[in-house]
Amino acid sequence: MAGIARNVKQFGLDAADNPPVLFLPFLNQPVMTLAVRGAVDAPVLAAAVRAVDAGLTIQSPRTMRQAIDESLAHPRLRTRLLSAFALLALALAAVGIFGVTAYSVGRRTREIGIRLALGADPGDVRRMVLRQALRQTAWGIAAGAAGALALKGLLVHWLFGITATDWAAFAMAALVSLAAVAAAVYVPARRAAAVDPVRSLRVE
Numbered sequence: 001m002a003g004i005a006r007n008v009k010q011f012g013l014d015a016a017d018n019p020p021v022l023f024l025p026f027l028n029q030p031v032m033t034l035a036v037r038g039a040v041d042a043p044v045l046a047a048a049v050r051a052v053d054a055g056l057t058i059q060s061p062r063t064m065r066q067a068i069d070e071s072l073a074h075p076r077l078r079t080r081l082l083s084a085f086a087l088l089a090l091a092l093a094a095v096g097i098f099g100v101t102a103y104s105v106g107r108r109t110r111e112i113g114i115r116l117a118l119g120a121d122p123g124d125v126r127r128m129v130l131r132q133a134l135r136q137t138a139w140g141i142a143a144g145a146a147g148a149l150a151l152k153g154l155l156v157h158w159l160f161g162i163t164a165t166d167w168a169a170f171a172m173a174a175l176v177s178l179a180a181v182a183a184a185v186y187v188p189a190r191r192a193a194a195v196d197p198v199r200s201l202r203v204e
Contacts, residue, residue, distance in 0.1 A: 098184040105192045122193035129189040
């Protein structure tokens with residue numbers, strides 16, 4: 001009997017391209033890998049097989065879960081390292097945006113006081129500060145997305161089951177960035193809305 005089987009992740013779940021595999025008759029295989037469904041652990045099942053035929057050599061008995069975990073060990077380590085660096089970069093960016101926004105609000109105290117004195121609503125001031133920060137963040141997200149698309153050839157070898165142009169992942173990264181910026185700008189925006197117009201106009 002001859003035929004073509006579907007693609008199988010024979011050499012790891014993170015393997016991008018699996019080489020062709022030739023299936024030979026059972027009796028011509030001195031060494032083979034068997035997948036057996038059982039209700040007990042792999043060592044117990046291997047011991048039961050040896051009890052039936054002591055001449056059989058069974059090496060590395062393991063469950064399918066153990067085989068999958070071993071295959072995913074390096075990808076999981078890379079993912080955890082990248083996640084840690086990404087969280088660190090996000091925290092540093094949020095701190096930087098907080099500092100820049102707070103400095104900008106401090107420099108524009110007189111302008112904000114004039115706006116409030118002329119009848120501007122404190123909510124409008126908060127939205128103005130937030131809008132300016134989010135506009136700059138949008139440019140940063142666009143630049144980051146362009147860089148990720150340019151490096152998609154590298155990302156393909158680091159991910160499996162996810163395409164290099166996974167728009168859901170891009171959208172989630174953008175939403176997380178916007179949420180971090182909104183949280184970082186919240187305090188400076190409230191401080192801007194709480195400016196006393198009389199005191200700010202007295203300051204040269």
